[in-house]
Amino acid sequence: MKKWLSMFFAVALLAASVTGCSSPAPTTEAPEGSEAPADGKYKVAYVARAQADSFAAWLANAVKEESEKYDNMTVDIFDGQASDDTENSLIENAIANKYDLIIIQPNNGEAQRPYAEKAIAAGIKVITTNARISGIEGASSVDADPYKQAQVNAELAVEKIPQNANVVILKGPPGNFHADERYKSWQKEFFEKRPDVTIVGEEIANWNKDEAMTYMETWMQASKKIDAIISMNDNMAAGALEAVKDKPEFAEIQAYGVDGTAEACLLIKDGKMTSTSLQSAYDLAIALMDTSNKLLTGEETQIDMDIDCPLITPDNVDQYIEMHKKAGAIN
Incomplete structure (x- = not known):
């Protein structure tokens, strides 16, 4: 149908x-x-x-x-x-x-x-x-490297997430190149280096904000201690953060994403999100x-290329907010 x-x-x-x-x-x-x-x-x-x-x-x-x-x-x-x-x-x-x-x-x-x-x-x-579909003869591709996008966040998380932390993971749709590679990067660049960290929730939220918020509400009921949200994109991270908004016990929760959306940049500026990596839709x-x-x-006859993926944190978020303002995405 x-x-x-x-x-x-x-x-x-x-x-x-x-x-x-x-x-x-x-x-x-x-x-x-x-x-x-x-x-x-x-x-x-x-x-x-x-x-x-x-x-x-x-x-x-x-x-x-x-x-x-x-x-x-x-x-x-x-x-x-x-x-x-x-x-x-x-x-x-x-x-x-x-x-x-x-x-x-x-x-x-x-x-x-x-x-x-x-x-x-x-x-x-x-x-x-x-994400690009690799190996199609005669097709071109314009993309970003999803492993690196997650890696720059994971390297920061290795240093910032506290010892013996509880974390939750929000994944993109299975079979999606970006979803799979970002998850693989977090496994290798963070979890293999931080065996002290416990995963108390892990779900596929399909890049969707509402799905992520629903999962986070469930995890909050099951575990009163969640130290970080590890999300494969900004939209899901924002949904999870919406679920913990105004809840004092989660005031110090960290959150990591990918995309560098206007919403994520504002959340970083407000101290609610820890970092993201830019996947500039403008550059794409x-x-x-x-x-x-x-x-x-x-x-x-054929072109295959990747754009860059700089890390966005409170130290440099102002320049990306300005980027979104110039584009009209932030008033």
């Missing part, structure tokens, strides 16, 4: 727009010998993982805004609704509608792999992003549109 309904899924052009990081004016002329579309504009489909996911929404907004700098492309945004069936159907629809390029932000990389391969077989260019959007343009005009 979901798949049938998704065939009628409307284009979800995002209402909220933000201004991305500054970048040089793009070159949009096709090199000699390459074919430009008859109407002068290439059609690009961006299939977002889920608009309910704060980072996915941030990235989709940034992509839409950045795309407006290119007069040779039109970009349509589609919402995968955190559903493999929906996302796969949207990719199939984009193939049927003869888009020139499809950007896929997977819900579950392995579930989307055959549909990305189907698009390539149909002669459509494909970019996978956040700039790279995605530049890569799309180069692939479509024939300047490049």
Whole structure:
């Protein structure tokens, strides 16, 4: 039923727009010998993982805004609704509608792999992003290194989390490259180095704030001592922190995330969150549109790249709050 309904899924052009990081004016002329579309504009489909996911929404907004700098492309945004069936159907629809390029932000990389391969077989260019689906012949990718994203947080946590601490873990969806690699990094870079730490709760919250808040409420009832929240993204960390808000017994709880969202930066500034690592949707959007343009005009045939992942703490959070203010994400 979901798949049938998704065939009628409307284009979800995002209402909220933000201004991305500054970048040089793009070159949009096709090199000699390459074919430009008859109407002068290439059609690009961006299939977002889920608009309910704060980072996915941030990235989709940034992509839409950045795309407006290119007069040779039109970009349509589609919402995968955190559903493999929906996302796969949207990719199939984009193939049927003869888009020139499809950007896929997977819900579950392995579930989307055959549909990305189907698009390539149909002669459509494909970019996978956040997280890349590796090993697809003919596909490009724009991403960040999820192991490093978690590692910079884990290295700080080794020093900051107290001895014999109780911690809880919030995981992303299984099979998602970023979720799996961040979890692997925490295991190697923190838990192997801190055998004194006890895990009193561990659940898959699917990047979702509400799910994370529900799990945290349950853990609080079962364990009166929780020293740290280890989350694979900021959205889940924020949900868990919402559950402990105004509860004195958890006033000193630490929380670690990934993404560097506006919300996470404000939580760090307020002393409620310990750290996050930046996965700049602005930088990803700039790279995605530049890569799309180069692939479509024939300047490049394949591009695979990663953006940086600096650690954000109370010591440097002001510069990232300023970044979000300039982009309009923080008033």
